[in-house]
Amino acid sequence: MxxxxxxxxxxxxxxxxxxxxxxxxxxxxxxxxxxxxxxxxxxxxxxxxxxxxxxxxxxxxxxxxxxxxxxxxxxxxxxxxxxxxxxxxxxxxxxxxxxxxxxxxxxxxxxxxxxxxxxxxxxxxxxxxxxxxxxxxxxxxxxxxxxxxxxxxxxxxxxxxxxxxxxxxDGYDINFIDLKEKKKRNLNMLIESLKEDNDNARLWLHLGREMSVVDKDKARRYLDIAETKAKSIELIKWIQRSKEDLN
The missing domain is CATH 3.90.550.10 (Spore Coat Polysaccharide Biosynthesis Protein SpsA; Chain A)
Structure with a gap:
């Protein structure tokens, strides 16, 4: 045990x-x-x-x-x-x-x-x-x-x-980590995952969050999609907080 x-x-x-x-x-x-x-x-x-x-x-x-x-x-x-x-x-x-x-x-x-x-x-x-x-x-x-x-x-x-x-x-410490490469990897993996699981609200949320440092308009669009697909109250709150962080 x-x-x-x-x-x-x-x-x-x-x-x-x-x-x-x-x-x-x-x-x-x-x-x-x-x-x-x-x-x-x-x-x-x-x-x-x-x-x-x-x-x-x-x-x-x-x-x-x-x-x-x-x-x-x-x-x-x-x-x-x-x-x-x-x-x-x-x-x-x-x-x-x-x-x-x-x-x-x-x-x-x-x-x-x-x-x-x-x-x-x-x-x-x-x-x-x-x-x-x-x-x-x-x-x-x-x-x-x-x-x-x-x-x-x-x-x-x-x-x-x-x-x-x-x-x-310390996985986001720029002294050690190439954040741009990390974001690029994450975005690519999220896009590929959504091709297989397009209704996954959590993946759309993470795509919006990752995109927020690259393109805020696209990020908002992805977060909107996430909100339409989300079913749990907890996830909807997380999406809404992420939208607020864009402002």
């Missing part, structure tokens, strides 16, 4: 050791899925395997589908609960005991739920933005992801709880 961490990685030598250091003692198992690294990523994972029996490395051929890779990582988890991290995340030291605390609390009550974490975006090590909901990262390991990009966990009628676990994330 323990908890595993699961992460998918590719060419993550810049930040992977820092991430693994922050989670290796916080969980009972660490599942790392490499999706085709050409740098020292695999060597770094193997060095952790040599020191920690509960660190496990798997390989998955990248097919332009984040959910497929995430779901493969979930299929390798052997515990009932999973904590999702990315290689450019760090679990702060004061929050490391909290992962097991939340899981133990639920296990004692024999209950299931999904937990949002607080996502702290950083630049130069300084928190520039804290997002307190929208990032479900701790949940029962039998659940699975949907959507090829900006993937979301599908949790049905399970209760969704806001936790006080923080993750520090």
């Amino acid at each position: 323990g908890v595993s961490a699961a992460l998918i990685v590719k060419d993550s030598e810049r930040c992977l050791a820092r991430c693994l250091d922050s989670i290796v003692d916080a969980v009972d198992e660490v599942i790392v899925v490499d999706t085709g690294s050409s740098d020292r990523t695999v060597a770094i994972i193997e060095s952790y395997q040599n020191k920690h029996d509960h660190v496990k490395l798997f390989h998955f051929a990248w097919i332009n589908d984040f959910s497929a890779a995430r779901n493969y990582s979930l299929s390798k988890v052997t515990n009932n609960w999973v904590f999702i991290v990315d290689s450019d995340d760090v679990l702060p030291e004061q929050d490391q005991p909290k992962v097991r605390e939340y899981v133990n609390r639920m296990n004692k009550k024999n209950e299931q739920a999904v937990f949002d974490i607080v996502y702290d975006n950083t630049v130069d090590g300084i928190i520039t933005e804290s997002i307190s909901n929208g990032y479900v990262r701790l949940f029962p390991s039998e659940l699975r992801y949907e959507d090829k990009i900006h993937e979301q966990i599908s949790f049905g009628t399970l209760k969704r709880i806001q936790s006080d676990i923080h993750l520090l994330h």
Whole structure:
């Protein structure tokens, strides 16, 4: 009834050791899925395997589908609960005991739920933005992801709880990341995904949000489409907030 961490990685030598250091003692198992690294990523994972029996490395051929890779990582988890991290995340030291605390609390009550974490975006090590909901990262390991990009966990009628676990994330720090290339990749993947799933309001929302830094008029048009297709109140509110951010 323990908890595993699961992460998918590719060419993550810049930040992977820092991430693994922050989670290796916080969980009972660490599942790392490499999706085709050409740098020292695999060597770094193997060095952790040599020191920690509960660190496990798997390989998955990248097919332009984040959910497929995430779901493969979930299929390798052997515990009932999973904590999702990315290689450019760090679990702060004061929050490391909290992962097991939340899981133990639920296990004692024999209950299931999904937990949002607080996502702290950083630049130069300084928190520039804290997002307190929208990032479900701790949940029962039998659940699975949907959507090829900006993937979301599908949790049905399970209760969704806001936790006080923080993750520090530097994936938008321009000192390390080419944001223009990242946006271009995301836009291309969203457009391709919508060819297969044109009625997916969440994909239209993300297309509008990604487009907002390139072309605000197109962004508004995509957000309007998202609103016409959205069925949940929560999603409609997110779309409306995104429209307000354009003004």
